[in-house]
Amino acid sequence: MIVGMAVGEVRPGYELWRPNREKAGSVTTKFVIVLLLLATAVLAAIIAIGGWSLLKGGGGMGTVCIIYVVLYAFFAFLVARWSRGILPVAAALSMILAIFCAVGAGSWFERDKAGFDEAALSSSLLGTLVVILGLLQIVLIAVALYGFNQEWQVEEERPIGSGEDYGAGAAPNAPQTA
16 A cells, blocks of 8 residues: 655655765766856856946846846855756857857957946956857856756655665765675
8 A cells, every 4th residue: 555645755764865966977977066056156257347347238237147146156056966857058158148148249259449438357268168158158057957857856665774875975085785
Protein backbone atom coordinates (compact mmCIF):
# COMPACT_ATOMS: atom_id res chain seq x y z
CA MET A 1 0.00 0.00 0.00
CA ILE A 2 1.37 3.41 -0.95
CA VAL A 3 0.84 6.06 1.68
CA GLY A 4 0.56 9.65 0.51
CA MET A 5 3.34 11.85 1.84
CA ALA A 6 4.01 15.52 1.32
CA VAL A 7 6.89 16.55 -0.87
CA GLY A 8 10.09 16.87 1.15
CA GLU A 9 8.85 14.58 3.94
CA VAL A 10 10.87 11.52 4.71
CA ARG A 11 9.75 8.27 6.27
CA PRO A 12 10.98 7.70 9.82
CA GLY A 13 14.45 6.16 9.79
CA TYR A 14 15.28 7.53 6.35
CA GLU A 15 17.08 10.60 5.06
CA LEU A 16 16.97 12.52 1.79
CA TRP A 17 20.02 12.13 -0.39
CA ARG A 18 20.82 14.11 -3.50
CA PRO A 19 23.27 11.93 -5.39
CA ASN A 20 23.76 14.25 -8.37
CA ARG A 21 24.97 17.08 -6.14
CA GLU A 22 27.84 14.94 -4.87
CA LYS A 23 29.27 14.22 -8.30
CA ALA A 24 32.51 16.03 -9.09
CA GLY A 25 31.11 17.21 -12.43
CA SER A 26 28.12 18.83 -10.75
CA VAL A 27 30.25 20.56 -8.13
CA THR A 28 32.61 21.85 -10.82
CA THR A 29 29.73 23.03 -13.01
CA LYS A 30 28.16 24.86 -10.07
CA PHE A 31 31.47 26.56 -9.28
CA VAL A 32 31.97 27.63 -12.91
CA ILE A 33 28.40 28.99 -13.16
CA VAL A 34 28.80 31.01 -9.95
CA LEU A 35 32.15 32.32 -11.20
CA LEU A 36 30.68 33.32 -14.58
CA LEU A 37 27.67 35.01 -12.95
CA LEU A 38 29.91 37.01 -10.61
CA ALA A 39 32.26 37.92 -13.48
CA THR A 40 29.26 39.17 -15.44
CA ALA A 41 28.09 41.25 -12.49
CA VAL A 42 31.54 42.80 -12.02
CA LEU A 43 32.03 43.57 -15.74
CA ALA A 44 28.54 45.06 -16.05
CA ALA A 45 29.23 47.24 -13.00
CA ILE A 46 32.56 48.45 -14.42
CA ILE A 47 30.95 49.26 -17.77
CA ALA A 48 27.99 51.03 -16.15
CA ILE A 49 30.11 53.10 -13.80
CA GLY A 50 32.90 53.75 -16.30
CA GLY A 51 30.58 54.89 -19.08
CA TRP A 52 27.65 56.31 -17.09
CA SER A 53 27.97 59.84 -18.48
CA LEU A 54 27.89 58.63 -22.10
CA LEU A 55 25.26 55.90 -22.02
CA LYS A 56 22.34 56.60 -24.36
CA GLY A 57 19.07 57.64 -22.83
CA GLY A 58 20.72 59.45 -19.95
CA GLY A 59 21.06 57.03 -17.10
CA GLY A 60 18.46 54.64 -18.54
CA MET A 61 20.92 52.13 -19.94
CA GLY A 62 23.11 52.60 -16.88
CA THR A 63 20.13 51.69 -14.73
CA VAL A 64 19.56 48.57 -16.83
CA CYS A 65 23.22 47.63 -16.30
CA ILE A 66 22.89 48.10 -12.54
CA ILE A 67 19.76 45.94 -12.54
CA TYR A 68 21.75 43.24 -14.35
CA VAL A 69 24.50 43.55 -11.73
CA VAL A 70 22.04 43.01 -8.88
CA LEU A 71 20.24 40.16 -10.67
CA TYR A 72 23.42 38.29 -11.56
CA ALA A 73 24.79 38.61 -8.02
CA PHE A 74 21.48 37.22 -6.74
CA PHE A 75 21.57 34.42 -9.31
CA ALA A 76 25.11 33.52 -8.19
CA PHE A 77 23.84 33.29 -4.61
CA LEU A 78 20.97 31.01 -5.65
CA VAL A 79 23.17 28.74 -7.76
CA ALA A 80 25.65 28.48 -4.88
CA ARG A 81 22.72 27.09 -2.85
CA TRP A 82 22.01 24.47 -5.60
CA SER A 83 18.98 26.24 -7.07
CA ARG A 84 18.70 24.64 -10.47
CA GLY A 85 15.54 26.51 -11.52
CA ILE A 86 17.30 29.84 -11.94
CA LEU A 87 19.67 28.50 -14.63
CA PRO A 88 17.27 28.85 -17.61
CA VAL A 89 16.36 32.36 -16.42
CA ALA A 90 20.06 33.27 -16.25
CA ALA A 91 20.58 31.80 -19.73
CA ALA A 92 17.67 33.82 -21.15
CA LEU A 93 18.87 37.07 -19.59
CA SER A 94 22.38 36.29 -20.81
CA MET A 95 21.04 36.02 -24.34
CA ILE A 96 19.44 39.46 -24.04
CA LEU A 97 22.64 40.91 -22.57
CA ALA A 98 24.71 39.30 -25.35
CA ILE A 99 22.46 41.00 -27.90
CA PHE A 100 22.91 44.35 -26.11
CA CYS A 101 26.68 43.82 -26.18
CA ALA A 102 26.71 42.89 -29.86
CA VAL A 103 24.70 45.97 -30.78
CA GLY A 104 26.52 48.41 -28.50
CA ALA A 105 30.17 47.35 -28.74
CA GLY A 106 30.83 49.12 -32.03
CA SER A 107 29.61 52.47 -30.76
CA TRP A 108 32.24 52.49 -28.01
CA PHE A 109 35.01 51.97 -30.56
CA GLU A 110 33.60 54.72 -32.81
CA ARG A 111 33.94 57.21 -29.94
CA ASP A 112 37.72 56.75 -29.88
CA LYS A 113 38.28 59.80 -32.10
CA ALA A 114 38.88 63.50 -31.58
CA GLY A 115 35.85 65.61 -30.68
CA PHE A 116 33.94 63.02 -28.65
CA ASP A 117 33.41 63.30 -24.91
CA GLU A 118 35.32 60.84 -22.76
CA ALA A 119 33.84 58.83 -19.94
CA ALA A 120 35.56 57.86 -16.70
CA LEU A 121 37.21 55.02 -18.64
CA SER A 122 38.51 55.31 -22.19
CA SER A 123 36.08 54.43 -24.95
CA SER A 124 38.33 51.73 -26.40
CA LEU A 125 38.62 50.07 -22.97
CA LEU A 126 34.84 50.18 -22.52
CA GLY A 127 34.37 48.71 -26.00
CA THR A 128 36.78 45.90 -25.20
CA LEU A 129 34.96 45.20 -21.92
CA VAL A 130 31.62 45.10 -23.75
CA VAL A 131 33.01 42.58 -26.26
CA ILE A 132 34.39 40.45 -23.42
CA LEU A 133 31.03 40.68 -21.62
CA GLY A 134 29.22 39.52 -24.76
CA LEU A 135 31.53 36.53 -25.18
CA LEU A 136 31.18 35.74 -21.48
CA GLN A 137 27.41 35.59 -21.95
CA ILE A 138 27.72 32.97 -24.69
CA VAL A 139 29.86 30.81 -22.39
CA LEU A 140 27.44 31.38 -19.51
CA ILE A 141 24.48 30.26 -21.62
CA ALA A 142 26.22 27.01 -22.57
CA VAL A 143 27.39 26.20 -19.04
CA ALA A 144 24.04 27.13 -17.43
CA LEU A 145 22.12 24.85 -19.77
CA TYR A 146 24.66 22.08 -19.21
CA GLY A 147 24.21 22.48 -15.44
CA PHE A 148 20.43 22.42 -15.84
CA ASN A 149 20.69 18.99 -17.46
CA GLN A 150 22.68 17.56 -14.52
CA GLU A 151 19.47 17.12 -12.50
CA TRP A 152 20.60 18.66 -9.23
CA GLN A 153 17.03 18.36 -7.90
CA VAL A 154 16.89 14.54 -7.83
CA GLU A 155 16.27 13.24 -4.30
CA GLU A 156 16.34 9.69 -3.05
CA GLU A 157 15.50 8.18 0.29
CA ARG A 158 18.04 6.00 2.04
CA PRO A 159 18.17 4.53 5.52
CA ILE A 160 19.91 6.84 8.00
CA GLY A 161 23.56 5.92 8.40
CA SER A 162 23.61 3.46 5.51
CA GLY A 163 24.69 5.92 2.88
CA GLU A 164 28.25 6.63 1.91
CA ASP A 165 29.30 9.86 0.35
CA TYR A 166 30.83 9.31 -3.05
CA GLY A 167 32.44 12.14 -4.92
CA ALA A 168 32.62 15.70 -3.61
CA GLY A 169 31.57 15.00 -0.02
CA ALA A 170 33.60 11.82 0.43
CA ALA A 171 36.07 11.64 3.26
CA PRO A 172 39.68 11.06 2.20
CA ASN A 173 40.80 7.42 2.22
CA ALA A 174 37.20 6.29 2.61
CA PRO A 175 36.59 2.81 1.22
CA GLN A 176 34.43 2.85 -1.85
CA THR A 177 32.53 -0.10 -3.17
CA ALA A 178 32.65 -1.11 -6.78
